[in-house]
Amino acid sequence: MGVGYSTNTLYDVINASIGTPVNTGGTADLSSILGDFGNVSFVSRVLPRQYSSNLEPVAGSSTTESLPIWTITGSIYLHKLVGVVTVAMGSNHTAGHWRLEDGTNTPTVTSSGSALSNLGVGSICFKRGISSSVMDVRNSSQCQIREAATAGLAAVHSSILVAKNGATTNLVYRYTTTNAPTTGTLQVFMEWEPISSDGAITVV
């Protein structure tokens, strides 16, 4: 696995955390032992980082458009935001970026400005820097390594996303094309976790 932890480490942590089972007279029922499965899986309860992906076909015609990817509720911690080209992008695909939209406000997650024109399958874009920086685009036409500008720092940049209270807040992919229409598909991945009690995402 390539995200900073290994299965063995995870297994060791779980083993260490479980410890030796001892019945000291607890009388709780099964639901209180295992927690509420009504909303989330057991694995997601144990491993707070969750993963979601959404396929975003890009088919705008001589326009600038926003494609809603996820609706965000409450507050979440965004660990990683990555897009992978699964269908080659058309020419004239510019100003690609992610931002929040709550119906009124549009704070950037990455700044506008990256060109994804003609990117082949397997190319990626990701949030590498702060919200005023453009997304980092890596073309799969050649092998590449990408890392932080300073040793010891993460190669991706994490954020806290706060939804507008009482309004729908979407994380969107926004781009501009002069093609009529443009083509391509971007599969967007997000590694996240809730930080408020109602923190959640829903695929749009």
Add this chain to the structure above:
Amino acid sequence: MGNGYSTNTLDSTINTKIGTPVNTGGTADLASILGNPSNVSLAARLRSKPLTSASITTNASNTTASVTCFTVTGSIYVHRLYGVVTTVLSSNHTAAHWRLEDGTNTPAVTLATGTTLSAATVGSVISKNGLAAAALTLSQSDQARVTENATAGIVPLSPFVVVAKNGATTVIAYRYTTTNAPATGVIQMFLEWEPLSADGAVV
């Protein structure tokens, strides 16, 4: 999935490690198999970084007040300290910050001159995003917001180490000033931590 991980893979890996439950004749009841459930859920036991939360009511009357959020024993490593407003805060809620209190000493967790949280809406997030010399960050939920460290590659929610005073009660307190009589509002505080010393704990 193309980025080196997937929930399905993780699920499968854990399932493989757990294996298939087989009754080989044991007679232990569920509690002794899963551990003592009287104190904490299995999910909480499996988390390597406990997440403790406490809701505090901000109802001081025309004064500066400290409200205990968590009591710390021994030494702990705090991964994250933040709060979420669950009942709107009243006006004139200023100089908000966290600090330790051991009965005598009050080292800052965030800058004591603090941040103004007046009328912070439900869902607003306050967080420690820098050193103790920096004020806590307010991410107001009156609009969608992105909060992050100003330097790429540095995560938000800055970690720190807490050492409790030996022989005395040490707390992480939320402190603020109000000129209202009284102020109103509720903040749910969250602390993600792990013990450093054998007696490291949070209540």
